[in-house]
Amino acid sequence: MIRRMTELLLKGGRIIDPMTDHDSTGDLLIRDGVIVAISTTPLTSADETIDCEGCIVSPGLIDIHVHFRDPDESGHHEETIATGTAAAAAGGFTTVCCMPNTTPAIDSCTVVDAIRKRAAAAAQARVFAVACGTVGRRGETLSPILDLVEAGAIAISDDGDGIADSGMMQRILSLVAAADSVFMQHCQDPTLTRDAAMNAGALATRLGLGGWPREAEELMLRRDLVLNRSIGARYHAQHLSVAESVSALREARSEGQPATGEASPHHLLLTEDACDNWNTLAKVNPPLRTSADIEAIKSGIAEGIITVLATDHAPHPAASKDTDFASAAFGMVGLECALPLYREALIDDGVLDWPAMLGMMTCEAAAVAGLDQLGLGRLEVGGPADVTVIDPDAAWAIDPSQFHSTGRNCPFAGRMATGRALATIVDGRITASAIEGRALAR
Template identity: 55%
Template sequence: MPRPILIKNARVIDPASGIDRVADLALREGRVADIGEAPPFDDPIIVDAEGLIACPGLIDPHVHLREPGQEHKETVLSGSMAAAAGGFTTVCCMPNTSPTLDSPEVLSFLAERAQDARCRVFPVAAATVGREGQLPSEIALLARAGAVAFSDDGDAIASAGVMRQVLGLVRDTGRAFMQHCQEPTLTHGAAMNAGEIATTLGLGGWPAIAEELIIERDIRLNSGIGCRYHVQHISAAGSVDLVRKARGKGLPVTAEASPHHLLLTDEACLGFDTMAKVNPPLRSMADVEAVRAGVADGTITVLATDHAPHAAHEKDADFGSAPFGMIGLETAVALYHQALVETGILDWPRLISMMTVAPAALCNLDRMGLGKLVVGGPADVTLIDPESAWTISTDDFAGKSANSPFIGREVGVRPVATIVGGELHAGRLGARVKEPAPQ
């Protein structure tokens, strides 16, 4: 059983209950014991949190942990270390592994690996067998085996007939379907956003309509089915408009935004910088502004990193053959703050809500008490220093990979610790932590 923890004088922000005040937070036996005036404990670990934010443990519903099959890029353990360094207490991992997360046996393997993780790890199972888009996987069985959502992430389900089947099957489990929105016949051979820069670099262009067509098709297919439908890593202005209109009609459609689509444009690809090669691609400033506007007006409700590690030798290739993807767990809080809080789009409570309440609801984790601070609920807490200037460096990465286009960027906030089920991962707290004296 973990030792009691007393967090003193933190700015406690819990969007689920509307709490936003300086208070003490008491944790005992892996649960929240009190918020406010903390009760006396025998020999607690005391954290001096003056000037820090204490919030529900952050949740990332879209990460790639690469295990099984690609352990040279990341493992469940190393990915969980990256998550803890970035302030996340829960991650949901995508099924594009080898073998695919499409059977109870592979989900059981993942659960075994997660026992040693530094955060909670939940599987998003493949919606089709082998992620091949041809035959629905055993969706009901996978839900009973622990899948918190379904996706063929990395690919869209191209067949409308298969997609319609999947929507009905996923609906019956009460889970959400997460779509990687990419019409494959429009993106074959593409390496970056279609536009002037792609033409200048002589690279295949990836049009925004490839994303928009899948969203529009799926919204229509889902009419009358009512599956919870989630757009992953939304990147294009037209896509935001489609989601906005669907939500305006009361349809069960949600969307997520990743840090890079809120901060970077396709200009980052100049010089053939493979660190900026990502799927979906970085787009125009108009698209960035549209994604930000979608966050501002509530069209986009979830923030998710799409943490996609690759080994250095894989990214050290020509732009056309280098893999898509960038890491995001360790830098997400600082980058979201820079894109959304420093610009006046969000305040701290709403930013935290999009990283706790919303992803918990998306993946049914709210039923486990995650995403909120409530007496008797899980003692999952993130501590953030809102006044910590630092420059992103490879030294800050706890995972196996360092494929980030943000290296060298100056940022102004930083997670300093996580608590998972009452276990303190002190991170950068230093002298703020006072252990009980030995007996």
């Protein structure tokens, strides 16, 4: 259910805007979808008020890496823009960027346009399409990158696969630079990962599973950064999983390359040990690695080398996981538990404070995808009223059966979580609320 109103007052919260280093207790007033006041002195409203005492009032959370499986002509019906945006709203996200491994793939302006129309109808979160670098994500024929960006694609990626061919990658980077867009790379050298199911090592050997070498990620990342030296396209490395990737990104950024990187909750909280006993819920691409990799990614975050926290939300039907490990699908859902998981990994561990962590989920994410141009990722008087009210201390147990996503494939089921979205507001409308102790989304 979406409640419509003209005026909404968020009262007495800790208002954090990482973009401007604003951090003060006060009131935030929204009128007709626009933030009209941010004040340390009390404001009044004629319409609706949310008591935000003890809560954080943040710019709406942005996830630049989700899989909504929409369009889906495969008949699997794993997720739709409607269920995906309901999940986003419940998790505190107001904007998501959808990856192009759909059926058909997002490789034409027609598909970009169809997603935009469906997103407008769903209206629980802003949805932006990431379009393919190659036709059908097959890595063989260049897609019409300039036209796709013109049609509204927010970024270019073949996510699910990396661009294996170096010549193709060079052409893509050149076109992405010409379009002033960003390329988001899924770093995986496919010649090293045939039949790979989990991190290469002793555990994979004991479980009898194909090993996924860490070099598969570093090699593609380093190749891209070498190619991009003379091109200078905006380049974003998705879901980093190994320590060597952090080093590669550090070097490129120190050379002045416009390269960014992203972390995902599972790569910060789980190691390959979660795959023991052939636990298919822990099967993900790239695979879970080691505790040393987790520490390196945290260092990269603390140093500001990795600037974005995403989810790689990847829903699958139960049958895709309820099978043997080698045959099971890669991926896990993330939108509805990312916020407390990031709190656990980064704030509770002393890596970041709330303003710094929220910056990686708002203005930094917006900057990578160019969403800052639309006024997203910040709290600004006169700007769009995308706001997330967070109860930082709400304690709850993660229960995938309660998720709005159709995906139940979550390795964190049963884990105690601290922190959750109390209200999610998009364009001044409440899209999800736990104010009365239950989610009102959908």
